[in-house]
Amino acid sequence: MNSNITVISLGGSMIAPELPDPKFVKGFVELLKARVKKGRRFIVVTGGGKTCRNYQNALAEVRKVTDAENDWMGIYTTHFNAQFIRMAFGEKLAGKTVATAYGKKLPFNTPVLVGGGEVPGHSTDYDAVLLARMFGAKHVVNVSNIDYVYTADPRKDKNAKPLPELTWKAYLALLPKKWTPGLSSPFDMTASKLAQKLGLTVSIVNGGKLAEVANAIDHKKFKGSVIS
Secondary structure, eight states: OOTTEEEEEEOHHHHOSSSOOHHHHHHHHHHHHHHHTTTOEEEEEEOOHHHHHHHHHHHHHHSOOOHHHHHHHHHHHHHHHHHHHHHHHOHHHHOSOOBOOOSSOOOOOSSEEEEOOOSTTSOHHHHHHHHHHHHTOOEEEEEESOSSEESSOTTTOTTOOEESEEOHHHHHHHSOSSOOTTOOOSSOHHHHHHHHHHTOEEEEEETTOHHHHHHHHTTOOOSEEEEO
16 A cells, blocks of 8 residues: 555546636646645546547547547547646656556656556546556545536436445446446446455545645545545
């Protein structure tokens, strides 16, 4: 276990909700920089978000594509978002490249390691879990545009209730059984099964409230959900 390293699965919805959001990114970078000064290290894996869906939808209008092609289109948008975040931190903090392959141990010579998606079949949440396993981290913070894990999709069901704490078994019971490219869930099914196996704790927090993100990263009480 390495309690000095925190893995952050950073939703593309926070990086570029429509266009790139410099206010959020600057605040996020400053938040991590303050903790780097205290000796902490971070792995940040970026999602594709709206950018991913815009390109997937555009590609589908050009020609009929396979699920795998659709997934690759999304993966490439996560690489673009990862480069944006890496450059936002600067080379001194985040190095010269982003990680996109997780089959063997990666060099981690800077305070922040930034990665994007790897291969079709799962989301960047899974890549975040792979990196947690690789470097012995036990805590993954999922930063997106939702406040909690809910009993149902709150956009579709007004009776959906927030779940501040739940087990992996309870969480997995809420998810659809099949992965599809661009699937939106608080933390994806494949990632969740591996996180459960590894005994990881995952915190789900809304990136629109950076004070809550800070609390989640610092293992303090925060507004959001904890899955363990």
